[in-house]
Amino acid sequence: MASPYLVPVAQLLRDVPSTYEASFEAPFDEPHEFPARGPAETDVFPEATVKVRITLQSFSGGLRAKGLVEAPWHGMCRRCSNPVLGVSVVAVDERYVDARGPGDDDAYLVENDFADLAPLAHDAIFLDLPLAPLCREDCKGLCPFCGIDWNEASCDCQVPVDARWATLDVLRFADFESDESKEV
Ligand SMILES: [Zn+2]
Numbered sequence: 001m002a003s004p005y006l007v008p009v010a011q012l013l014r015d016v017p018s019t020y021e022a023s024f025e026a027p028f029d030e031p032h033e034f035p036a037r038g039p040a041e042t043d044v045f046p047e048a049t050v051k052v053r054i055t056l057q058s059f060s061g062g063l064r065a066k067g068l069v070e071a072p073w074h075g076m077c078r079r080c081s082n083p084v085l086g087v088s089v090v091a092v093d094e095r096y097v098d099a100r101g102p103g104d105d106d107a108y109l110v111e112n113d114f115a116d117l118a119p120l121a122h123d124a125i126f127l128d129l130p131l132a133p134l135c136r137e138d139c140k141g142l143c144p145f146c147g148i149d150w151n152e153a154s155c156d157c158q159v160p161v162d163a164r165w166a167t168l169d170v171l172r173f174a175d176f177e178s179d180e181s182k183e184v
């Protein structure tokens with residue numbers, strides 16, 4: 001079966017200007033074109049359902065592709081390392097051209113009278129993935145000493161005061177005091 005990402009556009013390109021709304025759901029990466037990223041990196045499962053709603057509008061020599069792409073992602077909380085799930089909803093506004101001329105470096109190509117929306121969807125979603133997601137805004141993270149999850153329990157670890165920082169605190173305090181005395 002043909003990929004739903006492949007939209008026939010011969011008619012659109014003949015009748016300028018005309019529009020077509022591509023609206024479908026499809027696996028993110030059925031051909032498994034993209035290798036899985038590391039476990040610590042935000043990624044999209046190849047079989048994850050992507051929702052695409054893009055209006056194609058023809059102009060002389062090409063098409064404007066404007067709309068929304070939505071995909072669920074999975075990642076790891078940067079503070080507690082627990083799994084995090086989220087959804088990227090990305091607004092897109094791109095161009096497809098018959099042939100790339102000057103200034104068309106960022107345009108996608110119409111090939112064999114089809115506009116392939118897959119690269120557009122992949123690019124939009126990969127760019128939108130959060131690099132360091134949080135499981136929740138106020139995640140307390142893990143204790144650096146015993147590793148306990150501070151969201152679920154507390155511990156009696158004493159956080160040692162680093163000697164260099166202690167010295168810095170004293171210096172800052174002294175500076176502050178001398179500034180104060182100058183002002184008075
Ligand atoms: Zn967390």
Ligand SMILES: [Zn+2]
Pocket residue numbers: 143144145146147148155156157
């Ligand atoms: Zn601890």
